[in-house]
Each structure stands twice: as C-alpha cells, then as structure tokens.
Amino acid sequence: MTVAKSNDFPPLDPNAGVPFYRQIYDRFRAAIASGLLKPGDRIPSARALTKELGLARGTIESAYSLLAAEGYIESHGQAGTVVTPGLSTLTPVPVPALQQISNAAEVSFRPDSILPFQMGLPALDAFPRKIWARLGAGCVRAMQPSDMVHPPIYGLPALRTEIATYLQVSRGIGCSPSQVFITSGYRHTIELIADTLLKAGDHVWLEDPGYPPTREIFRHMQITTVPVRVDQDGMVISDGLKAAHGAVAAVVTPAHQSPLGMSLILPRRLALLDWAAKSKSWIIEDDYDGEYRYVSRPLPALKSLDRNGRVLYSGTFSKVLFPGLRLAYLVVPEDLVERFEHISQTLAGGSPELTQAIVTAFIKEGHFARHIQRMRKLYAQRRKATAIGLETVLGKHMSIASQPGGMHLILQLKNQHSDRLLSARMRESGLYAEALADWTMLSEAPAALLVNFTNIGSQSVAEHLAKRILQLI
Numbered sequence: 001m002t003v004a005k006s007n008d009f010p011p012l013d014p015n016a017g018v019p020f021y022r023q024i025y026d027r028f029r030a031a032i033a034s035g036l037l038k039p040g041d042r043i044p045s046a047r048a049l050t051k052e053l054g055l056a057r058g059t060i061e062s063a064y065s066l067l068a069a070e071g072y073i074e075s076h077g078q079a080g081t082v083v084t085p086g087l088s089t090l091t092p093v094p095v096p097a098l099q100q101i102s103n104a105a106e107v108s109f110r111p112d113s114i115l116p117f118q119m120g121l122p123a124l125d126a127f128p129r130k131i132w133a134r135l136g137a138g139c140v141r142a143m144q145p146s147d148m149v150h151p152p153i154y155g156l157p158a159l160r161t162e163i164a165t166y167l168q169v170s171r172g173i174g175c176s177p178s179q180v181f182i183t184s185g186y187r188h189t190i191e192l193i194a195d196t197l198l199k200a201g202d203h204v205w206l207e208d209p210g211y212p213p214t215r216e217i218f219r220h221m222q223i224t225t226v227p228v229r230v231d232q233d234g235m236v237i238s239d240g241l242k243a244a245h246g247a248v249a250a251v252v253t254p255a256h257q258s259p260l261g262m263s264l265i266l267p268r269r270l271a272l273l274d275w276a277a278k279s280k281s282w283i284i285e286d287d288y289d290g291e292y293r294y295v296s297r298p299l300p301a302l303k304s305l306d307r308n309g310r311v312l313y314s315g316t317f318s319k320v321l322f323p324g325l326r327l328a329y330l331v332v333p334e335d336l337v338e339r340f341e342h343i344s345q346t347l348a349g350g351s352p353e354l355t356q357a358i359v360t361a362f363i364k365e366g367h368f369a370r371h372i373q374r375m376r377k378l379y380a381q382r383r384k385a386t387a388i389g390l391e392t393v394l395g396k397h398m399s400i401a402s403q404p405g406g407m408h409l410i411l412q413l414k415n416q417h418s419d420r421l422l423s424a425r426m427r428e429s430g431l432y433a434e435a436l437a438d439w440t441m442l443s444e445a446p447a448a449l450l451v452n453f454t455n456i457g458s459q460s461v462a463e464h465l466a467k468r469i470l471q472l473i
Ligand SMILES: Cc1ncc(COP(=O)(O)O)c(C=O)c1O
Pocket: 119, 120, 184, 185, 186, 187, 211, 253, 258, 286, 288, 316, 317, 318, 323, 327, 328
C-alpha cells in the first residue's frame, strides 16, 4: 500500500524563501492532486482562510487567483468556491482509496452539573445547535441498513479524509486519511499509543506541570513517568535528556503548554525532534486547543516539522465542538499505520457512526471553520472581560496571568493562600477551579488557580462570581 508522504504537503514556513501565497497554492494543489480534495468539494472562502491563517487577504486572493487561472478551482458565487468539477487528478500522488481504508489520581473531578469556571468546556451557549440539529436530522434520514452495522474500526472514511484536509490547511500537517485514527477522546488516544508502542517499565517524559490525566493513564499501565520542568519557553529538553535520555516517549503540548500557556520555542522543538530521531523515541503531540490563539495566528503543529516519522499527533473535537461528542483523532507516522491498524482491530470498537457522520457534514459545509473563527473572537472578548472582572474584585488577593491562547486563566494567589484549599472551598460552594499544585509533580509550583473563562458572558458576571470567591478567601 502506498500513501502520500508527510513532506508532500509542506507547512507555511516564513523562512522558506517561497512567498506565502505560493505555499498556499502548493498546499491546495497537493491536496487536489492526492485526492484529498475532490472535484466539486468546497474550499474555504478567501475571507475565512484569511482569518484562519492570520495572513493578509491579498495573499490568499493571490493564491486563489492562481489556482483559478490554472483551472483547479472555480467560484460559484453565493455557493462558494469549489474544486473544479470534472477536473482530472493532475499529479498522481498515491493515496489509499477510501474502500481500502474502510475495510480495514483522583484530581479529575467531574461535577454533575455545569459550574462557573469549569475547565475543559468550550462556550456551550455559542454552539450552533440549530445547524447541528439540521445536519443531525439529515444524517438520520439518510441512514441505510449498511450504516447500522458495526462502525469502521479506524473511523468513518469520510471523516478521516476531512480531518486530513483540515490538518493540512490549518495546522500544516501533511498526512493521508489512512494515518488518521478516530478515537473516543484523548485518554483513548493515549491508551492506543501505549498499547501499540509502549510496555510496562518504559520511561516517558511528561511536562511538569502538566495535564493530570496523562500521568494517571501511564501510572495505571505501569509506565514510569519522568517529570520534565517547563520554563517560559516550554519543556526544558536538556532536563529531560539528563533525567532519562533513554525514555521511549515524550508527551508535549507545544502550541499552548497545558496549563501554563507558553508555546514550545523552535530550537526546543528541533532539539526534541533530534533526540527522538537519534534515540528512536516517540513524541506525542497533544494539540488539544492549538486553534485558539488570540495574539497572533495559530502556530504550525510540531508534527509539521516531523521529517523522521517520530511524532504522533493527538487532536480532539472536545474544545472546538464539545466534549460530549467523545470524538478525537490520532495521526500516526506512515510506517506505523499497519501496527496501529492491527492493535485497533484487537482492542477498539469504533466510534458511533452517526456522530461521525454529523461531524463530517459540519466540516464539509464549512460550519467548522466558521465556528472556530467565531469562537476565537468570542473567547478573546470573554477572556478579557473575565480577567478585568476578577481583577477588579480580587486584585488584592491574586494576580491574573494573561496567556496568548487557550480557554483558561491562571490566578496566582498572593498572601500565601493555599490553592488546594481555595479550589476545594470553591467546589463546595458551586464554583469550579483547579489547583496548580494538583498539576505539578516535581517543582515547587506557585499557588495558583486554573479557571475557565469561555462560559463567562460578561465582566459583570465575572465580578459577581469574584465576589463569591472573595467570601471564601
Ligand atoms: C491538555 C489536554 N489534553 C487533551 C484534552 C482532551 O481531552 P478529551 O479529548 O478526552 O476531551 C484536554 C481537555 O481538557 C486537555 O486539557
């Protein structure tokens, strides 16, 4: 089986010596040539892509004009821009046909209801539920008996294709649909990786502080976790090398470190990739909310720099759509596809086909890209309003750290208050917060609370909630 190589689809690279419009043009051409984009498929509007990539409108328009002039795409007015119907594939980059792939610690507190500041939730009031209902009804109506059998183990082929296209255009990742495995969430993704590539006793680097479920899963599997310090530039790779040079894997959140929010700088990305290539180790990139960055355009994924096939990319729909979906995805290096297929055949049951069909339609009709753009704007507003509201009431007791991306704020406590104690009190009184101490293994973390801002509608709501916190201090 031949598949498209990741370097067939280069990421946008400011140092490439090739102008951005040309890089965008090349990406679309490659996507069309490989069959990821098919004649008649809609592509994002120039306006939407301008926002998505954070480039000048003229750059996108130049790329689109060139594609149109060469007959790859055509504008259908109100109906959008599509890959030219009837276009024959131009450069035969072999991608597997769809038929081929279709056959084939107690810190995780989960309240019963939605609490103010609850971590991990997108803006639930802003989800386009009417559109979702329309698409859902359409998918149910279109259901055939053949859709009622067990779902394809690696995921719905159409969804795998949409994800591969999205990752190529938005995150700079070149992959074929056969490299994309649909999972039921991040934990499932990590389990699948561990079942396929790791064994009890192996050492894995984890960022410290870092997302607690990752270490809980590895501990459960008797895999030794090695905490590696994080500073203002992300994971300190030299510390990891000193602590466990021979580790089998490293888990990182390069776009937006979870929970501190900095991004992993380029020299460290390269050092990490170099270590993985030389020691034949794996890098697990947890890109849980890389889409949400408010100060500049989203950074390309670490996976986009992976020339040696060492990075496993973990994405999720929990933040960009909603966590109740239980849909996430894993992109594996080409050489590992067969091993992951084999393990999935043994251990996975597949994800509900109907849910996958609705997500596929949501992406295909352009709602996904639009929703991300709308949320980026809304979150920038809510982040600011929440920070000002909290600062106004609680400024004497805590300082609020502004991060370039993500969905939560870090409230650093002054006056030696305990973050564990305050977060416990908040939960008892119907508010949500997580203590940074619970996300930390080694280092002395400053006392700080993690609070989500995406569901705080205004500054006055934030002030009202802040007054409730003040009573608990
Ligand atoms: C660091 C991190 N990784 C991954 C996830 C995604 O988890 P899931 O796909 O299980 O919702 C989250 C969600 O909160 C997260 O914070």
